[in-house]
Amino acid sequence: MQLMVVDDSAMVRERLAGLLCGIDGVQAVLQADCGQQAMELLQQDTAGAVRFIVLDIEMPGESGLQVLQRIKSSRSDICVAMFTQHANSQHRARSLDGGADYFFDKSSDIDRLETLVRQLAAQPH
Numbered sequence: 001m002q003l004m005v006v007d008d009s010a011m012v013r014e015r016l017a018g019l020l021c022g023i024d025g026v027q028a029v030l031q032a033d034c035g036q037q038a039m040e041l042l043q044q045d046t047a048g049a050v051r052f053i054v055l056d057i058e059m060p061g062e063s064g065l066q067v068l069q070r071i072k073s074s075r076s077d078i079c080v081a082m083f084t085q086h087a088n089s090q091h092r093a094r095s096l097d098g099g100a101d102y103f104f105d106k107s108s109d110i111d112r113l114e115t116l117v118r119q120l121a122a123q124p125h
Contacts, residue, residue: 001121002045003052004030006038006067007083008059012106016054016083019114025121034059035067042075050078052120054113055100057084057091065098072099079120081113 003026005016010033017029030050032038042050053071057064068080079102082095087105095103104113 001025001051002028002030002049003054003117004032004038004041004050005054006032006035006059006064007054007056008033009056012056016113019110020054020117023114023118023121026117035062035064035070038067039070039074042071042078048075048077050075052079052081052117054081054083057082057086057095065094068095068098068100081116083109083113 003020005013007013013031013033017031020026021029030041032041038053055064055068064082064084068082071078071080080100081102081104082100083104083106084091085106087103092103102116
């Protein structure tokens with residue numbers, strides 16, 4: 001399974017990539033610092049290898065919610081988890097209503113995110 005981390009913070013991207021690439025079944029962790037770069041990486045993924053995206057809500061340019069809509073309209077097969085430090089009920093509701101499959105708080109849900117990726121990576125393609 002390939003996955004992608006989309007976050008404007010290089011530290012967050014690198015930390016998540018390091019954590020998630022060590023999971024059995026994860027072949028690659030792509031990184032994007034904005035929505036445009038994420039969409040470009042998805043366009044290059046002609047084999048459909050990317051199955052899971054961790055997406056920040058607050059980014060310069062397009063918000064994560066706007067990127068979520070673009071992802072879901074072009075690749076509805078991809079599972080998307082919103083990952084934010086702004087984990088209030090309004091962001092949660094807007095994310096889930098917008099098509100997010102999961103919603104995680106950066107400050108407290110890293111273990112839950114890792115568990116989810118382990119479960120997804122163990123599933124047959």
